[in-house]
Amino acid sequence: MKDIKLDGDLSFHNIHHASKDFGNRFSFLPAAVLYPKSVSDISNLVTYIFQMGPTSSLTIAPRGHGHSLEGQAQAHQGVVINMETLGKSQEMHFHISANMKTPFVDVSAGELWINILHESLKHGFAPKSWTDYLHLTVGGTLSNAGISGQAFRHGPQINNVYQLQVVTGTGEVVTCTENKNSDLFYGVLGGLGQFGIITRAHIALEPAPKMVKWMKVLYMDFATFTKDQEQLISSNGSFDYVEGFVLINRNGLLNNWRSSFKNKDPAQASGFVSEGKTVFCLEIAKYFKQEDMDTIDQKVENLLSKLNYNESTLFISEVSYVEFLDRVHVSEMKLQEKGLWDVPHPWLNLLVPKSKIHKFADEVFGKILTDTSNGPILIYPVDKSRWNTKTSMVTPKENVFYLVAFLSSAMPSSTRTDGLEYILSQNKRILEVCETANLETKQYLPHYKTQEQWRKHFGGQWEDFLRRKLKYDPLAILTPGQRIFQKEIAFL
Template sequence: MDSHAITRASTDFGRMHRNVPSAVFRPPSTNSISAFIKLSYESVEPFPITARGHAHSLHGQAQAGNGVVIEMMSLNSGAINNENANSFGCSSEEKCYIDVGGGELWIDVLRKTLKHGLAPRSWTDYLYLTVGGTLSNGGISGQSFRHGPQISNVLELDVITGKGETQTCSRTNNSELFNAALGGLGQFGIITRARIILEKAPKMVRWVRLLYSDFSGFTRDQELLVSSHGGDGDKENEGFDYVEGFVMMADKNDGNSNWRSSSFQFPHHIATNNTILYCLELCKYYNDRSAKHHVDEELEGLMSKLHYIPRMMASKDVTYMAFLNRVRHGEIKLRSRGLWNVPHPWLCLFVPASRILEFHDVVFKGILSRNNTSGPLLVYPMKRSRWDDRMSAIVPNEEVFYSVGLLRSAVYDWEFYEEQNREICKACERRKLGVKMYLPYYTEESEWRRHFGAKWSVFLERKSRFDPRGILGTGQRIFPFPLLTSNLKSTALI
């Protein structure tokens, strides 16, 4: 038994929960994963199995206490014994794509596609995550308002179900499994291959940041930018390609503790003289020097409609790769200071646009203002129409809603932040703000039923169909293990 592998599989990025597995399985092929799951499924006493990618989960979701953790990255970037992995092509819909393994990191996908002048069109802010991991949750960032989350940019999957069956699925072939697996929190199968939509990759990015002192103006401008973007999101030279925002709360110690790491500079007194400021982060993609002039002209017209603090604008031009991989530089700095492998009591929420001002007053001006906070506080809008409601992922029932990410780190006393997160969730529930949790970590069945709402019965039916013994994804704590038919029936009746 590899003690280092056991130790590694006992924790995750959150570093708040520790569950020691019975064993760690490093599969030599996807066929071996299928055989291993089938062994558990056909056993008199099945054992729980959890697929572990880069283990960027926060509350033990990638752990399998008393079960087996499958290290997906051991598949040599997911390509072993899969002749389709890392192959390019175009579909009948005239969409270019790449087939990649579920254990492959997005940064490696980007490197491979850029060699062909192509790239996936939807991203996460951090690229050192596995394809299967983000597709099991959603995969969001500042491009989501335009192209939807990563789960909306997949043409086909290979999934190994809880019965040990390998099935190929798409929107038109075996669509029930396709929709279940995307955003399905690992409950219905392990994604071993994904066919990702590609587009022509830009070479350069104009990266802009604007400061606001008024939250209503900040959100009004964000909604203007994402709602005025026309059509199917594929037209060139139309609006911004990326829209994110974040909140800056002055720290009593250094005034800038939750700035997002970058070389952008604003006057230090701006952050210290105001309790809360807001930063709008925008990007426009382009290809060469001749296009740069047109970018300048378009940005001038677009920003003339915005209401940021006069002269509080900073911009720079960077390569497309440098922009997409921007968080990695912050990671390296934090690692050098011993501040990366610390507890991460994050809270990620989706808030309806109609209630975002109330959420701001309750959370940012209320709960969070009582104490210093360290780590980015993201606030940016997305569009429900870019999500496929047939998939398992849950979003608010409004066309425009906000992703709010309280991405805090805790060298000491992470329990305090977790308690604060519970206070925030209770306040949202008490005020009936219609908030949904992204990367959910509920522990009570009633909470999961409330989370899925009208989709709960569909979720149950899919579980009984694709993982009837509840072998997979036990770290999510949605269903008891082992899962019996009576469990599903009683749950459906509650």
């Protein structure tokens, strides 16, 4: 591999970091790590390995900021491409003018979303669609979907891209859009890295707000909670962000909010008991600009008046747009200080059809899960009737479905309920309930061990997925950590 023409570096030493990820459960050591300085570095590497043919066992995995959960960005004895190096060597280009209908930023796929936010705001703009955590790379989220509590409005991040530059599994560099090389464009978006390595993207922008009214309220009744959530995502002029949490048997819940949120009626809030109960938190936000300062409180009050939450539990905060979008990073830094960030994260993310969400809640909350001390459980609806459904992302058949995310952290070497084995068995029970009760759920950020399971996951999309694999990555060189396709080695 030393013969490959490179602007960057191909390293065979000190590469252990490329065998780790946020999930902290799988570790596959590569043979080398590429630190690219140009797209041609990536193209030349892929071409070199492709030309070695089926007698070589070498595979390639692009790695962003290392937030995969189950080794998806690892390549056992292959080559891991450090995409952040590419991001640092390439500039962002903003395309914004008064008469432009579709302003965008042209950015490296190795760039972090947090950096795009800061640079965009200098121009008074921001990307339309976000994830809840911004210290992820563009290529990483576009290969999956990029969903958050804003997806009901603009769709996921894969629906807010105008153009991609992609290096296919044969080493070809292809520019693709909805109209040009559209098969590859839609295939790569949500394609789990199977058809090409995204190297650049044109990301849709919109005028940025300055401030955010950020609110949390509680519900004791799941039916009322979901009814309000569904009403919020279906009405225009509503809140800009809608998410929810399930909180089971949590002590002193409202006291934890007081440090950064204000409550209208502290005396009543003090009397609220969450111990031993299952409660549902609605988290909502309204964005506003400087010129809206005089009217924002009245707007928020009008919107809140249509909801049926427990009135004593309304907590409100006013923060900058950046503070709101980067809120999870604050929690990350606190956990890092306590040494609780680099632990196993056996996360389970499910997409549950609206018609099945009540059955799901009956079976899981309180029965399988008796508390939520191991990490947050997110639950909120999205409406894909506003999405572009031509991408590779797999969703339930119904237009409205819920993202339910069990974001657990496991304590190393614990054999109790906070241990890895216990949480994994809990996840398994949740999946078994989905299967036996025929809840028609789909996994988000999925991980399967056999192709048969993957085939079932993709359902009617499998034939298209397979066709694209054979066309764009015929030797199955790319992203082996997804375990969808095995590189077949021909021994001559």
